[in-house]
Amino acid sequence: NAGVMQNPRHLVRRRGQEARLRCSPMKGHSHVYWYRQLPEEGLKFMVYLQKENIIDESGMPKERFSAEFPKEGPSILRIQQVVRGDSAAYFCASSPRTDRRELFFGEGSRLTVL
C-alpha cells in the first residue's frame, strides 16, 4: 500500500512535553501539507512543504510549532511545550506536483494533551 503514512496514530502527552508527528508521503510525491482538525471543526491548513523547503507556513502558530521535510526521511511536525488546546487530529496530505489539484490524505495522528 503506497498511501500516505502517518505515525503515531495516537499520541498522549502531558502539558509541557514535546510532540513529534511523522508523515511519509505517497511514493513519487514531493509536496507535503499538514492540516489540523480541532474537535467538531473542519480542517485548517498549517503548512506546505517541499523537500528541504517550507513553501507556505501561513497557518502555523507563531510559537511552539515547527515543520520540516528533509531530503531523506519523513516530514515531521513538531510541537514544543504542548498545551491542552493542541489536542486535535493532525492530518498530512501529499501531492505529486503543484498542478495536481487533489490532495491525498493520511489517516491522521490524534494528539491528546493531558
Next chain:
Amino acid sequence: DQQVKQNSPSLSVQEGRISILNCDYTNSMFDYFLWYKKYPAEGPTFLISISSIKDKNEDGRFTVFLNKSAKHLSLHIVPSQPGDSAVYFCAARRNAGNMLTFGGGTRLMVKP
C-alpha cells in the same frame, strides 16, 4: 475569516433518496473546488471536483454543481446509500497557491 462555509452541520436522508450538500465561498480567487468524504478515525478521501470554468461535473452517483455568480456549490448524491453516511467537506483552491481551504463539514446520515 471563514472563506468556505458549510452552513448545515448535519443532514439526514432516507436510503434511495437524493442527498444535497451545500457549500458557499467568499474568495473570488478560488478556481477549483473539491469534495472530500471522511469516516470517523480515518483521513479524508477525495470524492469529486470541479473547475471554475465548468458548472457541473458528474461521476456515477455523485454530481457537483457550481454557481459562480452566487459563489455556491453543491454535491448531489443519488440514490443515497447507507454507506454514504460520513462527514463531507467542501474545499477550494486558489489559482495562486496549492493549499486547500476547507469548510466545516456536513455530517450525512443515510437511513435504511
